[in-house]
Amino acid sequence: MAGRLAALPEAGTTGAMAPSPQRNLYLDSIRCVAVSGGRIVSIAVHSGLSCSVDSSSAPSDSYASKVTASSAGSSCAAAAELGAHELTKIGRRMISDGYTRRMALEYSGGSDGALETLFSELDVDWVLQIPEGRGSRRKLQLNDLAERWVRAFIVILTCIVEEQPSSPSARFGKASINKMLVFVDAVVSPQEEKTLSLRDLLDMYICVSSAAYNLTGTLSLSPGVQHIYSGIACSLSREGDKLNRAMYSRMEEVWALMENDDSWAFEIRRGGGKVHPNTQLMVDCILSIVEALGWAGNYAWFQDTTNLRRLIDENVHYLKEFLLRKSVLCSDPTLRYLFLLNNSYLVAQLFELRPGDHWGLTPQCEKYMDGYLDVSWRPVLSHIPQMAFMEGYQDVPRGHVMFCIPKTFSHTPFQRLMKTTSPLAKFDSAFRKAYQAQKFLKVPDPWLRSVLRETITKRIISRYRDYLAYLKNHPELEKHVSHRCSSTNQLKEMLGELFEG
Structure with missing residues (x-):
């Protein structure tokens, strides 16, 4: 240390001070x-004067207004x-x-x-x-x-x-x-x-x-x-x-330091979309302020929490904008959305009441998860014909279901498509390709990883199962489709292996 603190005695020494009795x-x-x-x-001091955090000095939608004494950790x-x-x-x-x-x-x-x-x-x-x-x-x-x-x-x-x-x-x-x-x-x-x-x-x-x-x-x-x-x-x-x-x-x-770090694009690719070290650094800094505010605001005699609240709000807002800006450096849209989801979820965890509590995904995290699903799994589902998903198709007479299939079926583009390609085969191929590409991507948080897997499984398996049921009820279509397809249990097992890194 330079300056006035550079020359200080070790513990127990008193320099030129004269000894004093007792x-x-x-x-x-x-x-x-x-x-x-x-x-x-x-x-x-005044430990009896406890109260909840006074949020009147901050807007109700501010991040700091969500902080309670519990945030500091037991x-x-x-x-x-x-x-x-x-x-x-x-x-x-x-x-x-x-x-x-x-x-x-x-x-x-x-x-x-x-x-x-x-x-x-x-x-x-x-x-x-x-x-x-x-x-x-x-x-x-x-x-x-x-x-x-x-x-x-x-x-x-x-x-x-x-x-x-x-x-x-x-x-x-x-x-x-x-x-x-x-x-x-x-x-x-x-x-x-x-x-x-x-x-x-x-x-x-x-x-x-x-x-x-x-x-x-x-x-x-x-x-x-x-x-x-x-x-x-x-x-x-x-x-x-x-x-x-x-x-x-x-x-x-x-x-x-974070702005001048030119390794973001490389680190996002190498990390498989996981939490970036710089994000963790900034979250740790903000967490220190959150803990300080939680304890300071838990006692009535510490009234002016404005500065700490402002410091939290400004840095959280800036961090969210910063992550969105840095994510553009990643050319892979799947990796970009997963990076945004992982890092934004870490920021959202700052305001959980207790470690391990989950209030569900924030609107921003839901937006990033939907973006990830759209660019990664919608192309897989696109290989299953949309005509199979009319509302209540299993509950209406067969003749009504077939209204979308012309009587001259053998001469329709759909028949020619079914003869030359199998939707199930194309779906299976696209599914396995997506699985291989994303199996080693990283979602470090166990809860978020579970939610993401469940959401993908629900969207993929339910649609796949409905299509198989539709074909079973319509043999005139089933005969045009390859019978070599994966079972729903096989697909579930594969989806359960995603995001381990």
């Missing part, structure tokens, strides 16, 4: 907490709740032990070591060294720094919110938050803006934005304390805007 009272406990990023903040939820609970308990223990009050009084008395002592206890003493660039030249992983920062931020916020409000505690809280925000300035700076992952940016954004709202809504405070809290909230809002811009910038970087 260290490591809470440090080991904090380090043992496994966090799932800033999303645990939604449980850490395993992520369990880890987040456990981590938040542990960090909140540590913050409350600091209050009940009188630790934060002592630190606030030391700070009010002019002690320069109060912040150093607290930040060392919170495992973020390196934050105090960012402006000066002190410490070891050995680098720490930025995601490790972000995780430590999130843990410390939750503890600090818990102490500020739950400590009995007083001028010393408010001033100490403001100083602590301001020092923590130095890290935000560092990671969104031009020197560092490309080194922090989107997930880390989201984690920090949720932390900062939720804290800003929480402090703004604090009531029953003295004018002096309220003024300090308002100042903290303004600083947090300002840094939240910076993180929001950084998130947009990060998404733009990913889009630029």
